[in-house]
Amino acid sequence: MSFRNINFNNKTILITGGAGFIGSNLVFYFQENYPDSNIVVFDCFRSNETFSNGNLKSYGHYQNLIGFCGDIICGNINKKSDLELLNKYKFDYIFHHAAISDTRVYDQEIIMKTNVNSFYDILDRAKKDHAVLVYASSAATYGDLPSPQTVGNENPGNPYGYSKFMMDKIAYRYSLNNPKMKIIGLRFFNVYGPRELYKSSTSSMIIQLGHQILDGKAPRLFDNSDQIYRDFIYIEDVIQSNVKACSSSDNGTYNVGTGISRSFQEIADILQKELATDLGTAYFTNPYGGYQMHTMANILSTIKNTGFQPKFTLEQGIKAYIPEILKTHGKNIS
Ligand SMILES: NC(=O)c1ccc[n+]([C@@H]2O[C@H](COP(=O)([O-])OP(=O)(O)OC[C@H]3O[C@@H](n4cnc5c(N)ncnc54)[C@H](O)[C@@H]3O)[C@@H](O)[C@H]2O)c1
Numbered sequence: 001m002s003f004r005n006i007n008f009n010n011k012t013i014l015i016t017g018g019a020g021f022i023g024s025n026l027v028f029y030f031q032e033n034y035p036d037s038n039i040v041v042f043d044c045f046r047s048n049e050t051f052s053n054g055n056l057k058s059y060g061h062y063q064n065l066i067g068f069c070g071d072i073i074c075g076n077i078n079k080k081s082d083l084e085l086l087n088k089y090k091f092d093y094i095f096h097h098a099a100i101s102d103t104r105v106y107d108q109e110i111i112m113k114t115n116v117n118s119f120y121d122i123l124d125r126a127k128k129d130h131a132v133l134v135y136a137s138s139a140a141t142y143g144d145l146p147s148p149q150t151v152g153n154e155n156p157g158n159p160y161g162y163s164k165f166m167m168d169k170i171a172y173r174y175s176l177n178n179p180k181m182k183i184i185g186l187r188f189f190n191v192y193g194p195r196e197l198y199k200s201s202t203s204s205m206i207i208q209l210g211h212q213i214l215d216g217k218a219p220r221l222f223d224n225s226d227q228i229y230r231d232f233i234y235i236e237d238v239i240q241s242n243v244k245a246c247s248s249s250d251n252g253t254y255n256v257g258t259g260i261s262r263s264f265q266e267i268a269d270i271l272q273k274e275l276a277t278d279l280g281t282a283y284f285t286n287p288y289g290g291y292q293m294h295t296m297a298n299i300l301s302t303i304k305n306t307g308f309q310p311k312f313t314l315e316q317g318i319k320a321y322i323p324e325i326l327k328t329h330g331k332n333i334s
Contacts, residue, residue, distance in 0.1 A: 001029070001236050001240075003240050003243045003244060005244060005246075005247050005307070006246055008030055008033070008034040008093070009036035009037055010036050010037070011038070011092040012037075012038040012089055012093075013038065013040065013091065013093045013094075014042060014091045014093070014094045015027055015039065015040070015041050015042070015095045016043065016094070016095070016098035016122070017042075017060070017096070017136075018039075018041030018043050018060075018072075018097070019061060019064055019065055020043065020059055020101065021064070021101075021191070021193075021195050021198075021199055021203075021235075022097050022136065022188070022235070022238055023097040023098070024068075024195050025194070025195055026242055027041060027068055027070070028067070028068070031070065038070065039068075039070035039071070040070060040071045040072075040091075041065065041068070041070065041071070041073065042073045042077070042083075042098065043060040043074065043075075043098060044058050044060060044075060044076045044077070045058065045062065045074055046058050046059060046060055046198075051107060053102070055105070055200070055202060058100075059198050059199045059202070061198035061333075073085050073086065077114065077118035077122075078113055078114055078118055080121070083118075083121055083125070086125070091125070091131040092131055093132050093134070094122065094126050094129075094134070095135075095242055096122045096135035096136065097136045098114075098118075099115045099136060099164075100115060100163075101160075101202065102160070103158060103160045103161070103202075104158075104202075105159065106158070106159055107159075108159045111159045112159070112163055112166075115163035115164065115166075115167060116163050116166050116167060116170070119135070119167050119170055119171075120170070122135070123171070123174050126181065127178055127181060130181075132182040132184075133181070133183045133184070134186065134242055134245045134246060135167065135184070136164075136186060136188060137168050137185040137186060137187040137253055138160070138161060138164040139187050139189040139255070139295060140157075140158065140161030141161050141164050141168065141187060142154055142161075143155040143156050143157030143161055143292070144157055144292050144293075147229075147261065147294045148259075148296045148297065149255065149295060149296065149297055150255075151253050151254065151255060151298070151301060157290060164187075168185050171183050171251075172253075175252075181251070182251060183251050184245040184246075184251060184252065185252070185253035185254065186238075186241055186242065187253060187254065188233070188238060188257075189233050189258075189295060190230045190232045190257075191204065191232075191233055191234075191235060192204035192206040192207065192234060192235065193235025193317070193321055194235060196235075197328045197331065197333055198333055200333060204232070205264060206232070206317075206318060206321065206325075207321075207328070209271055210271050210322075210329075211325065211329050211330075213268075213271055213272060213275050213277055213279060214275065214325070214326070214329040214330075215329075216279070217282070218280045218281055219268040219271070219272075220283075221264050221265065221268060221281055222264070222283070222284065222285070222286035223284065223285055225263060225264040225268075225281075225283070226264075227263065227293065228263060228264050228293055229261035229262060229263050229294045230262065230263075230264070230294075231260065231261055231262075231295050231296050231297045232262055232314055233257050233310065233312075233317075234316070234320065234321070236311070236320070237256075237308075237310045237311055237312055237317075238256060240308060240309075240311070241256040241308045244306045244307050245306050245308075248306040249304075249305045249306075252301070252305070254299075254302040255299050255301075255302055256297065257295075257296070257299060257310070258297070258299075258313070259296065259297055259298070259299045259310070260314075261295065261296040265281070266314065267318070268281055270314060270315055270318050271318060
Protein backbone atom coordinates (compact mmCIF):
# COMPACT_ATOMS: atom_id res chain seq x y z
CA MET A 1 0.00 0.00 0.00
CA SER A 2 1.26 3.46 -0.81
CA PHE A 3 -0.41 6.86 -0.95
CA ARG A 4 2.22 8.84 -2.75
CA ASN A 5 0.93 12.33 -2.36
CA ILE A 6 3.98 13.57 -0.41
CA ASN A 7 7.61 12.49 -0.54
CA PHE A 8 8.53 11.74 3.08
CA ASN A 9 12.11 10.73 2.23
CA ASN A 10 14.66 12.84 4.13
CA LYS A 11 11.88 14.08 6.44
CA THR A 12 12.02 13.65 10.19
CA ILE A 13 8.82 12.10 11.49
CA LEU A 14 7.76 11.80 15.12
CA ILE A 15 5.20 9.13 15.93
CA THR A 16 4.00 9.29 19.52
CA GLY A 17 2.32 6.08 20.59
CA GLY A 18 4.46 4.39 17.93
CA ALA A 19 4.63 1.12 19.88
CA GLY A 20 0.83 0.87 19.85
CA PHE A 21 -1.59 -0.43 17.25
CA ILE A 22 -2.12 2.49 14.87
CA GLY A 23 1.24 4.14 15.61
CA SER A 24 3.30 1.05 14.77
CA ASN A 25 1.42 0.52 11.50
CA LEU A 26 2.25 4.11 10.61
CA VAL A 27 5.90 3.48 11.51
CA PHE A 28 6.13 0.62 9.03
CA TYR A 29 4.21 2.50 6.37
CA PHE A 30 6.90 5.18 6.37
CA GLN A 31 9.82 2.78 6.79
CA GLU A 32 8.71 0.61 3.88
CA ASN A 33 7.65 3.37 1.49
CA TYR A 34 10.17 6.06 2.40
CA PRO A 35 13.41 4.30 3.39
CA ASP A 36 15.23 7.63 3.63
CA SER A 37 12.80 9.09 6.16
CA ASN A 38 14.01 9.50 9.77
CA ILE A 39 11.39 7.99 12.03
CA VAL A 40 11.34 8.61 15.77
CA VAL A 41 9.01 6.64 18.03
CA PHE A 42 8.06 8.11 21.40
CA ASP A 43 6.12 5.73 23.64
CA CYS A 44 6.11 4.71 27.30
CA PHE A 45 5.57 1.05 26.30
CA ARG A 46 3.84 -1.15 28.89
CA SER A 47 4.55 -1.77 32.52
CA ASN A 48 2.62 -4.05 34.82
CA GLU A 49 0.55 -1.15 36.15
CA THR A 50 -3.20 -1.43 35.75
CA PHE A 51 -6.20 0.86 36.06
CA SER A 52 -9.02 0.10 38.50
CA ASN A 53 -10.83 -1.71 35.63
CA GLY A 54 -7.98 -4.25 35.64
CA ASN A 55 -6.65 -3.20 32.21
CA LEU A 56 -3.05 -2.17 31.58
CA LYS A 57 -2.23 1.54 31.82
CA SER A 58 -0.55 1.49 28.40
CA TYR A 59 -0.46 -1.03 25.58
CA GLY A 60 2.75 -0.23 23.71
CA HIS A 61 4.67 -3.44 22.98
CA TYR A 62 8.14 -4.04 21.55
CA GLN A 63 6.75 -6.86 19.38
CA ASN A 64 4.86 -4.27 17.35
CA LEU A 65 8.21 -2.74 16.39
CA ILE A 66 10.24 -5.83 15.49
CA GLY A 67 12.05 -4.84 12.27
CA PHE A 68 11.89 -1.10 12.92
CA CYS A 69 15.20 0.58 12.06
CA GLY A 70 14.66 4.13 13.36
CA ASP A 71 15.03 5.76 16.77
CA ILE A 72 12.98 4.82 19.82
CA ILE A 73 12.59 6.98 22.87
CA CYS A 74 10.83 5.36 25.77
CA GLY A 75 9.14 8.20 27.60
CA ASN A 76 5.96 9.40 29.21
CA ILE A 77 4.12 12.26 27.46
CA ASN A 78 3.12 13.51 30.91
CA LYS A 79 6.74 14.18 31.85
CA LYS A 80 8.39 17.34 30.51
CA SER A 81 11.81 15.82 31.18
CA ASP A 82 10.94 12.86 28.91
CA LEU A 83 9.64 15.15 26.18
CA GLU A 84 12.93 17.06 26.36
CA LEU A 85 14.64 13.91 25.07
CA LEU A 86 13.13 14.89 21.72
CA ASN A 87 15.00 18.19 21.64
CA LYS A 88 17.84 16.82 19.55
CA TYR A 89 15.46 16.49 16.61
CA LYS A 90 13.67 18.95 14.38
CA PHE A 91 10.50 17.35 13.13
CA ASP A 92 8.81 17.89 9.77
CA TYR A 93 5.80 15.77 10.66
CA ILE A 94 4.31 14.80 14.01
CA PHE A 95 1.72 12.04 14.29
CA HIS A 96 0.38 12.16 17.83
CA HIS A 97 -1.21 8.84 18.77
CA ALA A 98 0.00 8.37 22.34
CA ALA A 99 -2.99 8.36 24.65
CA ILE A 100 -4.93 6.37 27.14
CA SER A 101 -6.89 4.57 24.43
CA ASP A 102 -9.08 2.52 26.77
CA THR A 103 -12.60 3.98 26.58
CA ARG A 104 -13.56 2.26 29.83
CA VAL A 105 -11.12 4.08 32.09
CA TYR A 106 -13.05 6.38 34.39
CA ASP A 107 -10.16 7.92 36.37
CA GLN A 108 -10.73 11.42 35.02
CA GLU A 109 -7.52 12.95 36.36
CA ILE A 110 -5.16 10.57 34.60
CA ILE A 111 -7.16 10.67 31.35
CA MET A 112 -7.22 14.46 31.25
CA LYS A 113 -3.54 14.73 32.12
CA THR A 114 -2.41 12.16 29.57
CA ASN A 115 -4.70 13.05 26.68
CA VAL A 116 -5.21 16.78 27.19
CA ASN A 117 -2.35 18.39 29.18
CA SER A 118 0.29 16.71 27.06
CA PHE A 119 -1.42 17.92 23.90
CA TYR A 120 -0.38 21.52 24.67
CA ASP A 121 3.25 20.36 24.69
CA ILE A 122 2.79 18.55 21.37
CA LEU A 123 1.19 21.62 19.79
CA ASP A 124 4.01 23.85 21.04
CA ARG A 125 6.54 21.41 19.72
CA ALA A 126 4.88 21.36 16.27
CA LYS A 127 4.84 25.15 16.25
CA LYS A 128 8.52 25.42 17.24
CA ASP A 129 9.58 22.95 14.53
CA HIS A 130 7.13 24.22 11.85
CA ALA A 131 5.92 20.63 11.71
CA VAL A 132 2.67 19.37 10.26
CA LEU A 133 0.67 17.90 13.16
CA VAL A 134 -1.80 15.05 12.74
CA TYR A 135 -3.35 13.82 15.98
CA ALA A 136 -5.77 11.09 17.01
CA SER A 137 -9.21 12.17 18.09
CA SER A 138 -12.05 9.67 18.38
CA ALA A 139 -15.61 8.78 17.48
CA ALA A 140 -16.12 8.62 21.25
CA THR A 141 -16.55 12.42 21.06
CA TYR A 142 -20.08 11.71 19.74
CA GLY A 143 -21.29 9.57 22.65
CA ASP A 144 -24.71 8.15 21.86
CA LEU A 145 -25.75 10.73 19.26
CA PRO A 146 -27.68 9.23 16.33
CA SER A 147 -25.99 8.36 13.04
CA PRO A 148 -24.51 9.73 10.93
CA GLN A 149 -22.06 11.23 13.43
CA THR A 150 -20.99 14.59 12.07
CA VAL A 151 -18.20 16.96 13.11
CA GLY A 152 -19.71 19.93 14.97
CA ASN A 153 -22.32 17.89 16.83
CA GLU A 154 -20.66 16.11 19.78
CA ASN A 155 -21.84 14.68 23.07
CA PRO A 156 -19.08 12.65 24.76
CA GLY A 157 -20.39 10.06 27.19
CA ASN A 158 -17.22 9.14 29.04
CA PRO A 159 -13.98 10.80 30.22
CA TYR A 160 -12.07 9.39 27.24
CA GLY A 161 -14.50 10.89 24.72
CA TYR A 162 -14.46 14.17 26.61
CA SER A 163 -10.66 14.29 26.59
CA LYS A 164 -10.58 13.82 22.82
CA PHE A 165 -13.28 16.46 22.34
CA MET A 166 -11.19 18.87 24.41
CA MET A 167 -8.17 18.12 22.21
CA ASP A 168 -10.25 19.08 19.16
CA LYS A 169 -11.30 22.36 20.76
CA ILE A 170 -7.73 23.16 21.80
CA ALA A 171 -6.49 22.35 18.29
CA TYR A 172 -9.15 24.59 16.78
CA ARG A 173 -8.12 27.56 18.92
CA TYR A 174 -4.43 26.87 18.32
CA SER A 175 -5.08 26.83 14.56
CA LEU A 176 -6.88 30.18 14.76
CA ASN A 177 -3.97 31.71 16.68
CA ASN A 178 -1.38 30.13 14.40
CA PRO A 179 -2.92 30.25 10.94
CA LYS A 180 0.27 29.11 9.20
CA MET A 181 0.29 25.79 11.04
CA LYS A 182 -1.22 22.62 9.66
CA ILE A 183 -3.12 20.82 12.43
CA ILE A 184 -5.45 17.96 11.60
CA GLY A 185 -7.48 15.85 14.03
CA LEU A 186 -8.72 12.43 12.94
CA ARG A 187 -11.76 10.93 14.62
CA PHE A 188 -11.24 7.23 14.17
CA PHE A 189 -14.28 4.98 14.38
CA ASN A 190 -13.78 1.25 15.17
CA VAL A 191 -10.35 0.35 13.84
CA TYR A 192 -9.24 -3.26 13.30
CA GLY A 193 -6.23 -4.97 11.78
CA PRO A 194 -2.70 -6.27 12.35
CA ARG A 195 -0.72 -5.15 15.45
CA GLU A 196 -3.79 -4.68 17.66
CA LEU A 197 -3.21 -7.98 19.49
CA TYR A 198 -1.42 -6.32 22.41
CA LYS A 199 -4.46 -4.19 23.22
CA SER A 200 -5.85 -7.35 24.86
CA SER A 201 -9.49 -6.93 25.85
CA THR A 202 -9.59 -3.46 24.25
CA SER A 203 -8.69 -4.84 20.82
CA SER A 204 -11.39 -4.97 18.15
CA MET A 205 -14.17 -7.53 18.21
CA ILE A 206 -12.84 -8.79 14.88
CA ILE A 207 -9.71 -10.31 16.42
CA GLN A 208 -11.45 -11.29 19.66
CA LEU A 209 -14.25 -13.17 17.87
CA GLY A 210 -11.75 -14.61 15.37
CA HIS A 211 -9.71 -16.13 18.19
CA GLN A 212 -12.82 -17.48 19.93
CA ILE A 213 -13.78 -19.25 16.71
CA LEU A 214 -10.24 -20.64 16.34
CA ASP A 215 -10.58 -21.95 19.91
CA GLY A 216 -13.48 -24.00 18.54
CA LYS A 217 -16.04 -21.97 20.49
CA ALA A 218 -19.17 -20.18 19.30
CA PRO A 219 -18.39 -16.45 19.09
CA ARG A 220 -19.77 -14.59 22.12
CA LEU A 221 -22.03 -11.64 21.32
CA PHE A 222 -24.47 -9.45 23.22
CA ASP A 223 -28.15 -10.29 22.73
CA ASN A 224 -29.57 -8.62 19.59
CA SER A 225 -26.13 -8.10 18.07
CA ASP A 226 -27.73 -8.08 14.63
CA GLN A 227 -29.13 -4.70 15.69
CA ILE A 228 -25.94 -3.20 17.13
CA TYR A 229 -24.07 -1.36 14.39
CA ARG A 230 -20.63 0.19 14.13
CA ASP A 231 -18.57 1.82 11.43
CA PHE A 232 -15.62 -0.61 11.32
CA ILE A 233 -12.54 0.61 9.48
CA TYR A 234 -9.52 -1.43 8.42
CA ILE A 235 -6.08 -0.26 9.52
CA GLU A 236 -4.85 0.33 5.95
CA ASP A 237 -7.58 2.91 5.45
CA VAL A 238 -6.62 4.52 8.77
CA ILE A 239 -3.01 4.78 7.62
CA GLN A 240 -4.27 6.33 4.38
CA SER A 241 -6.19 8.92 6.43
CA ASN A 242 -3.07 9.86 8.43
CA VAL A 243 -0.95 10.27 5.31
CA LYS A 244 -3.56 12.19 3.35
CA ALA A 245 -4.25 14.46 6.33
CA CYS A 246 -0.76 15.91 5.81
CA SER A 247 -1.91 17.56 2.60
CA SER A 248 -5.38 18.51 3.78
CA SER A 249 -6.72 21.71 2.25
CA ASP A 250 -8.09 22.95 5.60
CA ASN A 251 -7.19 22.52 9.23
CA GLY A 252 -9.89 20.84 11.26
CA THR A 253 -11.24 17.64 12.70
CA TYR A 254 -12.22 14.85 10.34
CA ASN A 255 -14.12 11.62 10.73
CA VAL A 256 -12.30 8.46 9.71
CA GLY A 257 -14.72 5.65 9.02
CA THR A 258 -16.15 3.92 5.97
CA GLY A 259 -19.45 5.81 6.08
CA ILE A 260 -21.19 2.41 6.29
CA SER A 261 -22.56 0.63 9.37
CA ARG A 262 -22.27 -3.08 9.93
CA SER A 263 -23.54 -5.19 12.80
CA PHE A 264 -21.49 -7.24 15.27
CA GLN A 265 -23.45 -10.27 14.07
CA GLU A 266 -22.13 -9.67 10.56
CA ILE A 267 -18.55 -9.77 11.86
CA ALA A 268 -19.13 -13.16 13.45
CA ASP A 269 -20.81 -14.45 10.29
CA ILE A 270 -18.06 -13.19 7.94
CA LEU A 271 -15.38 -14.67 10.21
CA GLN A 272 -17.12 -18.05 10.28
CA LYS A 273 -17.36 -18.01 6.49
CA GLU A 274 -13.68 -17.13 6.12
CA LEU A 275 -12.59 -19.70 8.71
CA ALA A 276 -14.98 -22.33 7.31
CA THR A 277 -16.75 -22.97 10.62
CA ASP A 278 -20.39 -23.19 11.65
CA LEU A 279 -20.30 -22.84 15.42
CA GLY A 280 -23.42 -20.71 15.84
CA THR A 281 -23.37 -17.75 18.25
CA ALA A 282 -23.31 -17.66 22.07
CA TYR A 283 -25.46 -14.71 23.09
CA PHE A 284 -25.32 -13.05 26.50
CA THR A 285 -26.86 -10.03 28.20
CA ASN A 286 -25.17 -6.70 27.53
CA PRO A 287 -23.96 -5.53 30.96
CA TYR A 288 -23.51 -1.89 29.89
CA GLY A 289 -26.21 0.73 30.31
CA GLY A 290 -26.38 3.59 27.78
CA TYR A 291 -24.74 1.46 25.11
CA GLN A 292 -24.25 3.07 21.69
CA MET A 293 -26.41 1.07 19.26
CA HIS A 294 -25.42 2.64 15.95
CA THR A 295 -22.43 4.51 14.58
CA MET A 296 -21.78 5.62 11.02
CA ALA A 297 -19.26 8.30 10.20
CA ASN A 298 -20.21 11.23 8.03
CA ILE A 299 -17.02 11.36 5.95
CA LEU A 300 -18.02 13.96 3.36
CA SER A 301 -15.63 16.64 4.67
CA THR A 302 -12.82 14.08 5.07
CA ILE A 303 -13.20 13.10 1.42
CA LYS A 304 -13.48 16.70 0.23
CA ASN A 305 -10.63 18.26 2.22
CA THR A 306 -8.14 15.42 2.62
CA GLY A 307 -8.82 13.22 -0.42
CA PHE A 308 -9.43 10.26 1.92
CA GLN A 309 -11.28 7.42 0.24
CA PRO A 310 -11.87 4.21 2.24
CA LYS A 311 -11.00 1.13 0.20
CA PHE A 312 -11.91 -1.80 2.43
CA THR A 313 -15.42 -3.15 2.96
CA LEU A 314 -15.84 -5.22 6.12
CA GLU A 315 -15.62 -8.39 4.01
CA GLN A 316 -12.39 -7.23 2.34
CA GLY A 317 -10.84 -6.01 5.61
CA ILE A 318 -11.56 -9.26 7.43
CA LYS A 319 -10.27 -11.29 4.48
CA ALA A 320 -7.03 -9.29 4.47
CA TYR A 321 -6.75 -9.72 8.25
CA ILE A 322 -7.37 -13.50 8.40
CA PRO A 323 -3.68 -14.57 7.99
CA GLU A 324 -2.73 -12.37 10.97
CA ILE A 325 -5.68 -13.63 13.04
CA LEU A 326 -4.47 -17.18 12.37
CA LYS A 327 -0.82 -16.30 13.11
CA THR A 328 -1.59 -14.58 16.42
CA HIS A 329 -4.02 -17.21 17.71
CA GLY A 330 -2.81 -18.55 21.03
CA LYS A 331 0.18 -16.20 21.13
CA ASN A 332 1.45 -15.12 24.55
CA ILE A 333 0.78 -11.38 24.80
CA SER A 334 2.40 -10.52 28.12
N1 LIG B 1 -8.06 1.82 17.70
C1 LIG B 1 -9.20 2.50 17.61
O1 LIG B 1 -10.25 1.93 17.27
C2 LIG B 1 -9.24 3.97 17.94
C3 LIG B 1 -10.47 4.64 17.79
C4 LIG B 1 -10.51 6.00 18.08
C5 LIG B 1 -9.38 6.68 18.48
N2 LIG B 1 -8.20 6.00 18.65
C6 LIG B 1 -7.03 6.77 19.10
O2 LIG B 1 -5.96 6.50 18.22
C7 LIG B 1 -4.71 6.52 18.95
C8 LIG B 1 -4.00 5.21 18.78
O3 LIG B 1 -4.86 4.18 19.26
P1 LIG B 1 -4.43 2.67 19.28
O4 LIG B 1 -5.63 1.88 18.95
O5 LIG B 1 -3.21 2.49 18.47
O6 LIG B 1 -4.13 2.46 20.82
P2 LIG B 1 -2.85 1.89 21.56
O7 LIG B 1 -3.20 1.86 23.00
O8 LIG B 1 -2.38 0.64 20.91
O9 LIG B 1 -1.75 3.02 21.30
C9 LIG B 1 -1.53 4.10 22.17
C10 LIG B 1 -0.05 4.13 22.50
O10 LIG B 1 0.18 5.23 23.39
C11 LIG B 1 1.12 4.80 24.37
N3 LIG B 1 0.94 5.62 25.57
C12 LIG B 1 -0.10 5.58 26.44
N4 LIG B 1 0.10 6.45 27.44
C13 LIG B 1 1.30 7.05 27.19
C14 LIG B 1 2.07 8.02 27.87
N5 LIG B 1 1.63 8.56 29.02
N6 LIG B 1 3.25 8.40 27.35
C15 LIG B 1 3.71 7.84 26.20
N7 LIG B 1 3.03 6.91 25.51
C16 LIG B 1 1.84 6.52 26.00
C17 LIG B 1 0.81 3.33 24.61
O11 LIG B 1 1.93 2.64 25.17
C18 LIG B 1 0.43 2.87 23.21
O12 LIG B 1 1.57 2.34 22.54
C19 LIG B 1 -5.07 6.82 20.39
O13 LIG B 1 -4.92 8.20 20.61
C20 LIG B 1 -6.53 6.42 20.48
O14 LIG B 1 -7.21 7.12 21.49
C21 LIG B 1 -8.11 4.67 18.37
